[in-house]
Each structure stands twice: as structure tokens, then as C-alpha cells.
Amino acid sequence: MHRNRGYRQRAVVILTLGTALTLAFTVTACRGKDLAPASDPTGPARSASPTPTVDPGVAAATQAAIAAYNGYFSAYAASAATANPDDPSLVRFIGGPLLSLSQHNLRNLKDHGAVELGNPKTTVTGSTVNLSASPPVVTIEACVDYSDYRLVYASNQSPVPNSALKVPRYTTTATINLFADGRWLVAGDTPHRDTPC
């Protein structure tokens, strides 16, 4: 019926664990509280030390993807604090399906007259890379911390009813794709709100 439908399957954003079966390389395997800081640019290479033949392309992709992920997380938190779907920092780190979803979420916040306060944090706990996928993909596992998250109405800072999180720290799986301008941009982010970390 639609002109594009025949090609959708060529590039579906895969966010399932089944993807792991085809992932070419596991870069990190950090677990527990003594993880390397997510923003540590040497993290992936250092944590991959058990594997002596690290593809430089993989390491570079991982480093760029983690930087994009951390940038996305910070940019989104800042945008949510002002409910601004047009925050230019979003497009620096987000692309593909997650960009429209993020802007839609932020517009919904704005329409409700609400903002998200607090200082959410994230810690990357692992990543996998598949440079031969279409599009090339880095999958990042992370632990997000919304312990001081508050959803409030912007007008009076009063909390939005029923907005407290049952599990403030949980795992998430982000998908970072390569784009034609050479940037790695976060294209998907699946929360696992029932998996504390």
C-alpha cells in the first residue's frame, strides 16, 4: 500500500537481546559499583584488555557511541528541565527514531506545563558493536539513576500526582547508529524499569 513499506525491513531498529547473537564484538563487561566512569574515553579499550586484537574501528566506534550516549542523556535531562523540544543540543546526540520520540516527549511535557527536575545520572555497564549491520550499530547497556527525579508543574513547582518512580535505578539498553555525516547518534533507548541496578 505504501511506497516505503517494502524496504522497512532492511533497516529496522533492533532493540532486542536477540541482536546479541550477531554482534561482532563485545567491548566491555563491567558489572558492579566499581565501573569505569561512563565518560572515561579510555574505558572501552581498557575494559577490553582480555581481548588482545581489538579492531581500532570498533574501539573508535565504541568511544564515539558512548560519548553520544552520555551527551544524549545530559542533553535530554537539560531539555526536560525546561520542557523544550526545540533544544538544539538534542540533534547533536540524537538521530533516527529516538529524535522524533524525544521531541514528542518534550512537547508533551510542555503541553502539560510540566518539567523534569533532579540530576539524573547514567553509568555505562557494557557495549557491543556491529559495524557490518545496516545501519552500523553500537548497543550500550547502562544503569540510569533517577533517585532525585521530580516531575513538577512549571508554574508552581508542585509535584505532578503519581509521578514518583517505583524503581529509581534501573538498567537501559541504548542503540547508537552511524549516520552519513560520520556521527554516531543515539537512535533508540529501551528502559528496563523492572530491572534495578
Place this chain on the structure above:
Amino acid sequence: MLAAVLATALAFLVPTATFAAPGGGNCDQNPDPSCITWGSGGGGAGGGGSAGGHGCTWRGQAIPCTDVDYGSYIGDGCYWKVLVPQPVLPTPPGKNPATGAWGVTACYSAPGGGAVTQVYAWMDNGAVGPTPVQLAQQALARIHLLGAQIGVAPQPGGAGAVGLPVWLWTAVTPGTWGPLTASASGGGITVTITAKATRIVWDMGDGHQVVCTNPGTPYQPGYGLTASPTCPYTYAAPSSTTAHPHGRYTVTATTFWRVDWSGGGQSGVLNPTSRSQTSVEIGEIQVVTQ
């Protein structure tokens, strides 16, 4: 052969990315914590966005033809928006990157909200040309859907009375009742539309409405005091009162149109309206009979 291969590929790639629209209930794929707070209402097809020009419909409900975040409506509850920058994806076989582009298709699970499934999708002319829906809207802008050429008995210059039959009709022309056809082309595709009126909602000015799915029957003097066989009404209160001795009811006729469009391998329906007004004076019956 190709279809079989594609079907197989689809089977291996399920599930696709399914993101919940805020308020859509399922937030399993939506990273924003506020997604689980809003409940129903907010976001979603038909619940947001900007319905530019004439509306689109899906499953019988009006939905925006464009969504500021998800792009242009392409049918079946789906929107498409070109990606800038483009993802690193091969051009599909037989497609030309000069006349098409990768974007994201976002499909709602139900009108008014619900989960949104998003996938990368190629669109011919996506980067350089309008979508079929946009062409349909262009074609619609080229025709003139007129409001009813109102006929009403009693005539606007005359006076009717409470309890006496009022006849409502429009002169039937292509502009007032259809059919009207037009086409618009762009990006190598042509979309043709056909517009037909489906009903007129008569707002009688006294708080009541009359819905007629026909143009009505023109009144002839020989009909006397009989009621219209197709679009009748009777006022229950006078427009003229002691305080307003020459008060009049404003009668507003809103014509609802069904515009079927097809082209570019797609089809759909637009539902514009047109409107016109007149006024009538309705007095007490004893004034008429004196």
C-alpha cells in the same frame, strides 16, 4: 521471489522498535520517566500535532495530516519524516538516492494515541517531493467547495411563524453538492481527488440543529403548508419578542464533504467543510393568521 525473501526477513526482524506515545499506556520502549505518569490523553494521533488545512481520517476518526515530530501522514495511522542526516543505509534496489530518502515511519496503534512503532523507511520523493497526502491537499485547494446556496421557506425577506413548516435546501451545483474532481502532481506522482457532499448540518439559530444527508427539496408555492419531505424543521419559539420586535434567527448551513484521493500507490479520504448563512424572522402564529 522477492516478496518471499522480504517476508522472511520481516519475520526475523520482529519485534521492531515500539515506542509508547506519552499517554499511550505502554512505556516499555520510551526512556522518558514521565511517560508512565500521564496516563491516557496527551500525544498520539489525533491528540496533538497540527492539522494543517483539511483533516485526514483513520478508522473513521479525524487525525492531523501533519505532526510536528512525526512528519506527514501517509495512511494507516502512520507518519513519515525525512532524516537529516541520513543513516548509513544502502539505497534500496531499484531506488534512486537523488529522488528518494531514508526517514522514519511512525505508526500509531490506535487513533487518539497508543503505542508508536518506529522504523527506518525509504520514501521515493521523500527528500525532494510532496507526499500523496500533500498532493491531495494541493488538489483540494484548487477546487472551490461552496457553502450551501441556501433556500429556505419562509424566504429571508418574509416572515414565518412558530409551528409552521420551514423548508431547508441548497441549490444543487457541482460547487455546492459535488461531484468535483481535480489533480495535482509532484515528484513524479499524480494524485486525483473527487469531492462529494455527504450532509448539511443546519444550525437553526434557536439552539437546534437539523442534519440532512440530502440537499433538500426546493419549496414551491403549490406545496402550501406541507412539511418538506427531505429536510424539514419547525420553530418552537419566535425570533421576534417584545424586547426585539424584529429579531431574526441566524441560520448557518455547514456542508460536510468527503474527498476521496488516490495516487502514488496510496489512497485516502479528506473531510473538509464549507459554510454559509442566512437569517429568518419567525413570529407568533396569531400574527400570521390575523
